[in-house]
Amino acid sequence: xxxxxxxxxxxxxxAIQLFAEKGFDETTVDDIAVAAGTSRRSxxxxxxxxxxxxxxxxxxxxxxxxxxxxxCPPGCSLPEVLRRTMLQAAQHSxxxxxxxxxxxxxxxxxxxxxxxxxxVAEVQEHLAAAYAERCRVNGGNDLTxxxxxxxxLSLLSVTFRTWFTNGQNDIASTxxxxxxxxxxxxxxxxxxxxxxVPRGGG
Amino acid sequence: xxxxxxxxxxxxxxAIQLFAEKGFDETTVDDIAVAAGTSRRSxxxxxxxxxxxxxxxxxxxxxxxxxxxxxCPPGCSLPEVLRRTMLQAAQHSxxxxxxxxxxxxxxxxxxxxxxxxxxVAEVQEHLAAAYAERCRVNGGNDLTxxxxxxxxLSLLSVTFRTWFTNGQNDIASTxxxxxxxxxxxxxxxxxxxxxxVPRGGG
DNA sequence: GTATAAAGTGGCACTGAGTGCCATGTCAAC
DNA sequence: GTTGACATGGCACTCAGTGCCACTTTATAC
Numbered sequence: 001x002x003x004x005x006x007x008x009x010x011x012x013x014x015a016i017q018l019f020a021e022k023g024f025d026e027t028t029v030d031d032i033a034v035a036a037g038t039s040r041r042s043x044x045x046x047x048x049x050x051x052x053x054x055x056x057x058x059x060x061x062x063x064x065x066x067x068x069x070x071x072c073p074p075g076c077s078l079p080e081v082l083r084r085t086m087l088q089a090a091q092h093s094x095x096x097x098x099x100x101x102x103x104x105x106x107x108x109x110x111x112x113x114x115x116x117x118x119x120v121a122e123v124q125e126h127l128a129a130a131y132a133e134r135c136r137v138n139g140g141n142d143l144t145x146x147x148x149x150x151x152x153l154s155l156l157s158v159t160f161r162t163w164f165t166n167g168q169n170d171i172a173s174t175x176x177x178x179x180x181x182x183x184x185x186x187x188x189x190x191x192x193x194x195x196x197v198p199r200g201g202g
Numbered sequence: 203x204x205x206x207x208x209x210x211x212x213x214x215x216x217a218i219q220l221f222a223e224k225g226f227d228e229t230t231v232d233d234i235a236v237a238a239g240t241s242r243r244s245x246x247x248x249x250x251x252x253x254x255x256x257x258x259x260x261x262x263x264x265x266x267x268x269x270x271x272x273x274c275p276p277g278c279s280l281p282e283v284l285r286r287t288m289l290q291a292a293q294h295s296x297x298x299x300x301x302x303x304x305x306x307x308x309x310x311x312x313x314x315x316x317x318x319x320x321x322v323a324e325v326q327e328h329l330a331a332a333y334a335e336r337c338r339v340n341g342g343n344d345l346t347x348x349x350x351x352x353x354x355l356s357l358l359s360v361t362f363r364t365w366f367t368n369g370q371n372d373i374a375s376t377x378x379x380x381x382x383x384x385x386x387x388x389x390x391x392x393x394x395x396x397x398x399v400p401r402g403g404g
Numbered sequence: 405g406t407a408t409a410a411a412g413t414g415g416c417a418c419t420g421a422g423t424g425c426c427a428t429g430t431c432a433a434c
Numbered sequence: 435g436t437t438g439a440c441a442t443g444g445c446a447c448t449c450a451g452t453g454c455c456a457c458t459t460t461a462t463a464c
Contacts, residue, residue, distance in 0.1 A: 004412090028449065039414045044451065078387060114320035118312075121319050140387075143364060147383045150356035158348045181349045185342075186281055186388040206441090230420065241443045246422065 008046045011036040015053045020101055024054075024109035051115030057093070057102060058116055062123035064092040065152065069130040078138050079183075081131075082148060086156055087175050093160070094171040103164050120157075124149050155182060210248045213238040217255045222303055226256075226311035253317030259295070259304060260318055264325035266294040267354065271332040280340050281385070283333075284350060288358055289377045296365070296373040305366050322359075326351050357384060 014035040018027040033040045068088035072081045106113045127149035135145050163174045216237040220229045235242045270290040274283045308315040329351035365376045
């Protein structure tokens with residue numbers, strides 16, 4: 001039924017609203033249920049936990065990421081796949097109406113943040129699988145896929161952080177900036193360019 | 203007092219033992235308190251939460267990381283700092299007696315895993331600060347520092363994952379392998395993506 | 405329209421996490 | 435032995451999350 005989704009959305013909207021108004025910790029599940037015109041018991045039929053509410057957008061974020069990887073033209077090199085994936089996911093998230101509000105809640109409440117971070121870690125597994133398919137075409141082993149998945153999420157995390165704290169509008173340029181930074185860092189030479197130094201750094 | 207640390211260690215040991223035996227979710231704080239010969243109320247004076255127990259080793263992990271960054275010889279390039287940092291942190295963690303046991307618990311119980319992941323995210327902030335100091339010397343801006351911090355943790359995560367699932371003993375070679383993968387991946391031009399040969403070692 | 409199965413809802417009671425409060429115990433100083 | 439600082443543990447409370455069950459709604463069959 002479509003009514004299911006409606007109830008779900010109603011609860012979610014009410015919750016985010018309350019989190020923004022009262023704070024995450026200060027809002028009880030009862031508060032949310034009442035605000036959404038339902039019961040505490042029903043709340044837990046739609047969401048696994050209070051924290052789960054904060055992780056909802058990560059699901060679509062993850063789907064958007066895996067989708068971007070798979071939709072990349074076959075001719076793309078792996079770094080190009082990474083760049084395009086970052087770009088699409090960043091724009092997808094930036095376009096969600098509640099994104100900034102949710103980021104603000106996450107920034108303010110550790111418990112809310114934890115829920116998001118944990119879900120992102122789950123997404124990483126799916127990304128690695130999507131990249132693994134790519135690697136079969138472009139060359140690269142399972143390790144490459146996992147590195148790419150980790151890279152995607154950590155670079156996007158930096159991207160969002162920069163975008164959010166700078167209050168910028170254009171997230172695409174932030175993506176470019178971050179991507180260029182990694183390339184410069186791991187590819188070119190930055191600063192003192194001595195490559196190998198005797199071991200034992202202590 | 204040193205006795206404080208003793209009680210703390212006793213509780214922690216008892217907890218990890220119980221998690222390994224009964225499972226994380228199945229172990230209550232009461233169980234832990236009794237096993238450690240103390241009370242539930244005292245438990246919460248030593249640890250913020252049950253999950254906090256799983257995050258204890260992340261604290262020393264984070265300290266080890268920041269330490270490695272700062273101890274790196276001044277002549278090192280940023281990628282070299284990254285490589286050495288990864289290596290030291292990996293070896294530090296691999297040397298902890300309980301590391302594999304804790305990884306097993308984390309692998310099995312989402313709630314336990316979440317606690318660790320959340321703490322790692324906190325560590326990232328400290329790493330970025332340590333890298334920022336480096337960047338003042340080696341060149342590179344604040345963004346570079348944050349990218350490096352994210353890179354460090356995500357690459358180490360892949361490293362531990364590989365090391366853990368493969369049941370390898372030598373984590374240093376795993377670090378080299380992961381590091382080489384990123385260099386190969388991001389080092390070349392966007393079009394081709396093939397570059398230097400992975401350098402074995404350790 | 406009525407009967408009925410299936411699914412959704414909400415109340416109730418329970419366990420467990422985490423916290424505030426306070427009485428008690430311990431240990432050192434005087 | 436008294437005093438003060440501090441650690442401890444018990445008690446009671448709130449809130450998250452779950453199992454159970456009665457009730458209501460909806461869909462389907464006759």
